[in-house]
Each structure stands twice: as structure tokens, then as C-alpha cells.
Amino acid sequence: QVRLVESGGGSVQTGGSLRLSCTASGDMDGRTYMAWFRQAPGKSREGVAAINTAGGNTYYHDSVKGRFTISQNNARTAVYLQMDGLKLEDTATYYCALSQSWSAVIQGSIQRFAFDHWGQGIQVTISS
Numbered sequence: 001q002v003r004l005v006e007s008g009g010g011s012v013q014t015g016g017s018l019r020l021s022c023t024a025s026g027d028m029d030g031r032t033y034m035a036w037f038r039q040a041p042g043k044s045r046e047g048v049a050a051i052n053t054a055g056g057n058t059y060y061h062d063s064v065k066g067r068f069t070i071s072q073n074n075a076r077t078a079v080y081l082q083m084d085g086l087k088l089e090d091t092a093t094y095y096c097a098l099s100q101s102w103s104a105v106i107q108g109s110i111q112r113f114a115f116d117h118w119g120q121g122i123q124v125t126i127s128s
Contacts, residue, residue: 002026002117004096009122020081022096033104034079038092047110059105086126093121
């Protein structure tokens with residue numbers, strides 16, 4: 001059983017920054033990618049950023065490229081999402097996720113179906 005716990009959400013004004021953290025525990029053998037997803041009210045959950053836990057390659061949704069940075073700790077048991085230049089449209093519940101599939105990222109696109117383990121979600125609210 002894998003447990004993912006997010007922290008670091010909150011409220012900031014446009015242009016501000018937040019850093020999300022996700023700590024993973026449990027049986028993580030065979031993990032391939034960890035990622036951050038987000039879901040705004042009335043919208044589907046979308047992959048924001050992902051990292052290949054072995055090689056460290058990173059992938060981003062077009063809407064956050066150049067503003068968000070995903071990273072992991074040396075033990076590969078935690079991932080972080082540094083969010084800069086925040087916009088109103090970044091408001092959402094953010095979820096940490098872990099995949100044990102090599103299909104988690106296809107042609108740079110983060111595949112929700114390939115992630116089996118999820119955190120409880122954390123709110124990020126951007127105001128003007």
C-alpha cells in the first residue's frame with residue numbers, strides 16, 4: 001500500500017509563488033513516475049507536471065511550462081512542485097500521484113489512467 005501526503009497549499013495573489021510537497025511511503029517498488037495533477041471546480045483532473053523517478057526527466061502541461069518546476073528528493077520518496085508566476089486559472093485542488101506504469105507519460109502528455117496511487121488533495125487558491 002502506498003500513501004501520499006501533500007502539504008504546502010494555500011492562498012496567494014496573482015504573480016505569487018507556492019511550493020507543494022508530497023511525501024510517499026509504503027510499498028513503492030516498481031514506481032516509474034510521480035506527478036502532480038489538479039482539478040478545478042467543474043473541470044476534469046489534468047496532469048500538471050511529472051517526473052521519471054529513475055532518470056529525473058520532467059514533463060509539464062503547456063499551461064504551466066516556464067512557471068512550475070517539479071523535483072524529487074535524493075531518496076525519491078518525495079516530490080515537490082514549485083509554482084511561480086501564479087495565475088487565477090491555477091486555482092484548483094492539487095493531487096500528488098504515483099505510477100508504476102511506463103505508460104504514465106506518452107509523447108510528453110501525462111496520462112491520468114496510469115496513476116494508481118493518489119494523495120488526498122490540497123487546495124491552491126489564487127486571488128487578484
